[in-house]
Amino acid sequence: MMDMIREDVGLIDMTTVGLGIGSYKAKISFSTKEPIVLCGVEFVDEMCRKLGLETHIFKACGDKLEAGELILEAYGRADAAHKAWKVSQNILEFLSGIATKTHTMITLARTMNPKIELLTTRKIFPRTKELALKAVYAGGGAHHRLGLYDSVLVFKQHCAFFESDAAFEVQFAKMKQMYLEKKIVVEVDSLDEARYFARLGADIVQCEKMSFEALKQCVALKNEFPYLLLSATGGIGEHNIVDYAATGVDFIVTSSPYHAKPSDIRVVIERV
Template sequence: MMDILEEDIGLIDITTEGLGFGAKAAKISFAPKTEVIVCGVELVEQMCQRLGLETQCFKQCGDKVRADECVLEAYGRADAVHKVWKASQNLLEFLSGIATKTNHMLLLARLHQPHIELLTTRKIFPRTKALALKAVYAGGGAHHRLGLYDSILVFKQHRVFFESKEAFEAQFAKMKQKFLEKKIAVEVENYEEALYFAHLGTDILQCEKMDFETLKRCVALKKNFPSLLLSATGGIGEHNIEDFAKTGVDFIVTSSPYHAKPSDIRVTIEML
């Protein structure tokens, strides 16, 4: 957390130093202006404590917080309060925004399918993955892939390196045997590909940018392949997630929560 602070603080807070009130006692408090799923409270607490402030948390990561409910207070020197102010506000606003949007999308989807899951992609601004995933989980979602190392997902960009369908199928079978404990996912773009890979023994069909009728046909494959899982991905957001949930897919894959509008967190600073 010091990296986040140092990025903003630099070597000195010129304004506070110039005004000369740094040694006075102060309190800083944080509360959302609208209802949110809050995320980042314990990170802000750590930032405050690193600067010597005493803290009191009223909410935890993942809590639903009403407008104007205080989530955290910190007490101590005024110069420390001003150093932690903007960095902590930014962290709470961005993470709570992602958590709140994730939760809203998931609730919309579960209006039509109670057991559907919302998973987010690795299509994210570099160096922010850990924080963004923390917010997604706070909102009730989960990750689709952390990276290349944690799951198997076959794209058409992989298949172009095989001279024939037979060569690909032989290597596909070897891969299933080698990575016995991993599910094999394949991105498909139409029903014919979905049927082919279902017969090949794919565990998960990732249905990319399909229309709803095609997606429903793919979901119907579960009748003949009971263990098959299907996901929908590509351009899914709050405006259309209900329609995708109605098709019967097992989960939604999206990067939409990463682009959430930051929540509006009110920061109040007082002299004690």
């Protein structure tokens, strides 16, 4: 958190120093201008306290707020309040935006399939993963994969290194044995590919940019492979998530929440 403060403040807050107001007693307060799912308040609280401000938190991460509700107040020196101002506002706005969009999307999907899950990808701006993941969970979603280290996901880019299907199938079987405790996920873009990998023993078939009819046909593979899970991914947002959920897939994989419009957070700083 303090790295963010240092990036914004640098060596000196020229305006506060120039006006000679740094030592005055101040209160800074954060509230929402619109309905949101809140995220980031813990980070703001930590930042304010490290700057020497005393905080009072009114709402928690994941709370659903109406316009005008107070989120947090902090008290202390004016120079500390001004240092906390914009970075704190940015955190609340961007993370609450992601959380709110996640909640909106999963709510829409569950009107069609109450058991469907919304999982987000690792397709995110570098070095923001921790913050974004916090926001996704606040909105009721979860993660698809954090990185290369936490899951097995086979793409065409992997299959290209095998000289034949037979050679691939041998190594696929070895991989399943090696990672007994892991689910093996394979991305496909056709029903034939989905059936092929289901027969090989894939646990999850990730259907990339398929038509709704093709997705329904892939879901029907559960009749032959009851253990199989299916996901839909590629170009899914609020405008079409209901249609994807209606196909019967078990979960949606998307990066859409990361591109959410920031929430509108009101910040007031006053002398006390």
